[in-house]
Amino acid sequence: MANFSPVTGRYVTIDVMGDECKVFFLENGEGQPLVCQHTAGCHNHQWRDLLEDEEITKNYRVIAYDLARHGKSDPPKNKEWWKEEYKLTADYYTEFITAFCDALELEAPIFMGSSFGGNVALQLALRHPDRFGGVIPVEAADYSPGFFLDWWQHPHANAAQVCASGVWDLMAPQSPDEDRWATWFYYTQGSEAFKGDLYFYSVDHDLRGKLDQIDTEKCPVVMMTGDYDYLTTPEDGQRTAKQIKGAEFIEMNGIGHFPMSENYPLFKEYLEQALQKIESKAGARTA
Amino acid sequence: MAVETAQAWIDEFRRATDEDEEIQAHGKFYSCSFLLDMEEHEVQVFMHRGKVEEVLVDPGPLDERYQFALRARAETxxxxxxxTPEPMYHGIWSASFQKDLSLEGDLLVLMQNLRCFTRQFELLRKTGVPV
Known part of the structure; x- marks a missing residue:
């Protein structure tokens, strides 16, 4: 008997501001959709343990997609993308996510993303509060400058290794070696997209002065940040959450910027708290 | 720092590097020179094809042939x-973004050797530092 995983993969083609994007996604489970965004320059294997977690997937339909240009999602099929510099914008990114959720006909999905996925979770809560049952911005902040660097694509260095080793100490040293190295390995695969992703992360994403417009009555927000994250520190997460009326913040101890990938068992303890908070807020709304 | 103490650290740092499986598996082209400015002492390391070629402690002004430098307080x-370093002291990126570590010199050389250098930097958790 073959040792099959319960996780399945599919492609769906969506239109994103005129771009024809054939999107690869993995999924497992039943219940409220939990849509998961990987970090910049990476792909959906960061969610590998969540996707196979029976305790979570018995209540949630976990869906982890590859953003266009990442993993098995190619760049747009209908444009000469190689003739332009890739720079992800908040407009494009949020359009991509809503188009993907619409294509799968998801009802009130919870959106969870880490790093640039956490920042876009805040953007979704601001722009589309009616379309999501809640967001979990992980390692996110209102503004996160400083990582849109030329080093990620410098032709005189090994871009794969610069990206992978450049994010190495975003992870906590006590996270398991095999998981840190799996994450490192994923990062060797995404150097062509990494810098363009970080244009969103460090330049285009700027919600300073806008956080008070997020309506957590419509879309609950539970932020989580690891204490080994040097890019968006717990102080950054807390500062951001404080400016969103009704948002909650959870500090994660002993973990870094890629918590779901670098140490899933520890991350899960915090994720369960976040899901419970969103459930109770949703219950309070319908009561 | 006494001469014998310095030599003991150099010997340990050399042994840890030259016997490290990861550096030896991936360090065929790990050749560069760098300065570790630890406030109380400076350490200059010359790497050649994944092996420690030479280490100078408190080099003189005309010895300074390093390509890049890491400078921070001794306490750092x-x-x-x-x-198990506390948060923000667990790497050169975290400490340069959040603490007092400064990265100077030809940073392209650092980036070209980032994989092996990162590993060698973490060997300090086993060898200690001479300050």
Missing amino acids: WRKFAEE
Whole structure:
């Protein structure tokens, strides 16, 4: 008997501001959709343990997609993308996510993303509060400058290794070696997209002065940040959450910027708290 | 720092590097020179094809042939060398973004050798630091 995983993969083609994007996604489970965004320059294997977690997937339909240009999602099929510099914008990114959720006909999905996925979770809560049952911005902040660097694509260095080793100490040293190295390995695969992703992360994403417009009555927000994250520190997460009326913040101890990938068992303890908070807020709304 | 103490650290740092499986598996082209400025002492390391070629402690002005340098307070280096460093003392990126570590010189050389250098930097958690 073959040792099959319960996780399945599919492609769906969506239109994103005129771009024809054939999107690869993995999924497992039943219940409220939990849509998961990987970090910049990476792909959906960061969610590998969540996707196979029976305790979570018995209540949630976990869906982890590859953003266009990442993993098995190619760049747009209908444009000469190689003739332009890739720079992800908040407009494009949020359009991509809503188009993907619409294509799968998801009802009130919870959106969870880490790093640039956490920042876009805040953007979704601001722009589309009616379309999501809640967001979990992980390692996110209102503004996160400083990582849109030329080093990620410098032709005189090994871009794969610069990206992978450049994010190495975003992870906590006590996270398991095999998981840190799996994450490192994923990062060797995404150097062509990494810098363009970080244009969103460090330049285009700027919600300073806008956080008070997020309506957590419509879309609950539970932020989580690891204490080994040097890019968006717990102080950054807390500062951001404080400016969103009704948002909650959870500090994660002993973990870094890629918590779901670098140490899933520890991350899960915090994720369960976040899901419970969103459930109770949703219950309070319908009561 | 006494001469014998310095030599003992150099010997340990050399042994840890030259016997490290990861550096030896991936360090065929790991050749560069760098300075570790630990406030109380400076350490200059010359790497050649994954092996420690030479280490100078407190080099003289005409010895300075390094390509890039890491500078931080002695206390910061002592925190780097803890078995499990506290947050923000767990790497050169975290400490340069959030603490007093400065990266100077030809940073392209650092980037070209980032994989092996990162590993060698973490060996300080085993060897300690000479400050």
